[in-house]
Amino acid sequence: MGSVSLKYKSKSGNLTAPGDVDPGAMIPITTTTLSTNTASVTFSDIPQNYEHLQLRVMARANVLVSVRNITLQINSDTTNNYYRHYVVGTGASAVAGSDAGTVMFLGNATGTDYSSSAFGVSIYDILDYSNTNKYKTVRCIYGQENNTNGQAAFGSGLWKSTNAINSITFTTEGNYSFMQYSHFALYGIKRAGA
């Protein structure tokens, strides 16, 4: 089967030829699936021409626990500018907590205590990521499941900076490597008129 070169829909909104597509408002920027265990994943040089960002992470950490926090570091900022609050359900109870530090603990990876094909899933939304009038608030729904154990969680993170976000680095709490097949995707979401 031959390939079709995809082209954006014309400004007038008319499809111009078979195979032409309108990319819509949500654009995949970068996707990475790890071929080997990897200490960290960085999205750098993030384009500034979107309104919002969404990151989707499916991750497993090389440490003998059931679940491990994912950590985010923005623009390589290593100062105490990060805060996190969350609520988590275990299947039996719901608890909440908070922390602060030099990284943002938000999202989760499974550990090797889970079966080898079980990964944690985290979806992050960062609104107005390039707006220099705002500190950056991250919203994240995340969880993992392993037949007998699991968690569903909803959290928020604050990067106390008005700088536009141009890079995001993912690691795990304790710097255990992300394992093979962990998957990281960055999407840009346009504003109207863009």
Add this chain to the structure above:
Amino acid sequence: MAYTYSKIATYTVGSGGIASIDFLNIPQTYTDLVIKTSLRSAAASVNPGLLIKLNGSATGFTGRNIYGTGSAAASYSDTSGEIGILAGNSATASTFGNADIYIPNYTGSNNKSFSVDSVNENNATSANQYLYANLWSNTAPITSIALRSGGSVNLLQYSTATLYGIKAEV
């Protein structure tokens, strides 16, 4: 990526603030609607409620939530039209709420169920994460949406809301 996620309108609040962000004459050509909001209001609290009017109506809303405060998890039901939270003026300066409002089948002739994922942040031990399940007991297609803050106060400068349409397929 398929043509499934379309930007319809963006509103950015200017200096002086505004009482309500209104999306009018919403096209009836999509399957679902999504609104992404980054809002802060003049309310003298950390997390005032995010209120909604659909088709100009503030009645017929019921909802339930699960939420965390940074130290406790709880839940309650609401009939006031509160569908989520935003950042109030007692939250850390320059912080804004972060929320997604997802309204499926907004042109349908059934009552409208919709979900809201909303958070605010604070450089303190207390901040809030609210997941809402909401119902508008009205069968009319949704043609307008108005967003405002609890406390009858203005939404503040730099607040944004963008309305997107979702199509099942081209």
